[in-house]
Every structure is written in structure tokens, then in C-alpha cells.
Amino acid sequence: MKELVQQFKGKKILQAEGNAKIDPSDFVNKKIVDFKSWGKHFLICLPKATIRIHFLMFGSYSINEQTKPARSLRLHLKFTNGDLYFYTCSIKILEGDLDEIYDWSADVMNEKWSATKAIKKLKAIPGTLACDALLNQDIFSGVGNIIKNEVLFRIKLHPESSIGKIPTAVIKAMVKEARKYSFDFLKWKKAFELKKHWLAHTKKMCARCNIPLIKTYPGKTKRRTFFCTDCQIKYD
DNA sequence: TGCCATGTTAAACT
């Protein structure tokens, strides 16, 4: 999405409407300074404020639709060269310096991503389970439940392993794979072949052992988790 | 056709 909206960078917002809780009329006549993202946050930077979009579970967007979309419109921004539409998303206005609001080094897809800082943050929460740690947006901003399951499977780590008991080499592998898989995820999503590459998520059988995978809702996050009791090692 | 889920926040609880 960030790539597709670049056509509106530097453009002035001619019209703004929608059922967002914030007043969209504030955006009219403001210029888009930049588009940024931090994990699952999409940021529309205006001169003195930032529009923060989060798509939650079912959010969507469209660009330059010819006919007015039938779906309930959360926000529509009109530009001289096209239109940007948002549906079913959370919209919030951020005031102040984004560098103070966001830790860019926590975003797994950001160029400022720091594996070293991620490892330090993990060391500070030894009692946390691996399945919860991977979903912690302050450590792995951008990682969601699918990526969690796939990363754990790929590094052969049991989701209920305690962070403090996991060997350093495996922690390093987790941090490295979280970033790598996120880039693969984007690549496969663009090719509409995301599911084709799932090895654990929603799977019935282990791709390595060919034995049934376990499906549970572990940890504090209680999110759907698929894992193999044979090849994913539990450290506790 | 009904149920479930790629996520987060805030209110309502304990």
C-alpha cells in the first residue's frame, strides 16, 4: 500500500469525508508530506499532524476507484490526481514528533530495525512465552499471528517455550527469521500466493514429520497456534 | 449458511 500511494505524496487534499470519529474536514487543503508505516500502522503525514490508520482484522483500502464504493466509507481523501479510500479501520490523529512516538528500530521491516535491541528487549522478559513475545509490537512491530506461527515452525521452537530458557542461538534465529519471514510474507502477498507457503498456519499435518499438528490458544495472547510436538523443541 | 479469524482498544470485571 505504501508503494501504491506514493502518487499522492506532496499532493494537496482537496476533499475529505467519511464516518471516522475524527473530523475529516481538518485535512482539507493540507499537503501530504510523507507516507510512513510502523508495523501495522499506516501513517499519513501532514504538515502539523499525522493520520494513523490501523486496519485491525477486516480493514481494507482502495485507490482511484472509478465509481463511488458501495462499502461503508471510513475515510476518503480526494487529490487532483486521484482518490484514496479506507474502510473498516481505526483512524486516529497523532500530534507531535513521530520519532518520539515510534521506536523505528522495533519495526521488523524498517531500515532502522535493530536485531540487537530486539534481543535486549527479549532478555528483559525471561518469563514470557515465545508465542507472546513474537506478538509483542514493542519488540516485533509488524509481526502478526500468521508470521508468529510460521517463524516458530521454521526455527523449530515450541510456542510455549519460556524466553529465558531458550538458547541464545535460537533467540537470535527467532529475531532473524521474524524479519526475514516478514519480507517473504510481503513478496508472497504481492504474488497472491501467501497461503501456498504456509508450513504450519492452519495446517493439519507437519510439513517435516507428517504427523498431526497441535492447535491451541496458548499464552497471554491466546491466539490460534499451530505447532508440531516432534520437531518444535520446548525450552522450559 | 454460519462460523471463524491476519488485531487492537477500551470498558468492565476481579
Next chain:
DNA sequence: GAGTTTAACATGGC
């Protein structure tokens, strides 16, 4: 006050 649970959002996929 801290921690936990529930509701809300609202739609596509299976």
C-alpha cells in the same frame, strides 16, 4: 491500582 476478561469493530473465506 494492577491484572484479566469481554465487547466492539464488521467482512471475506471456508
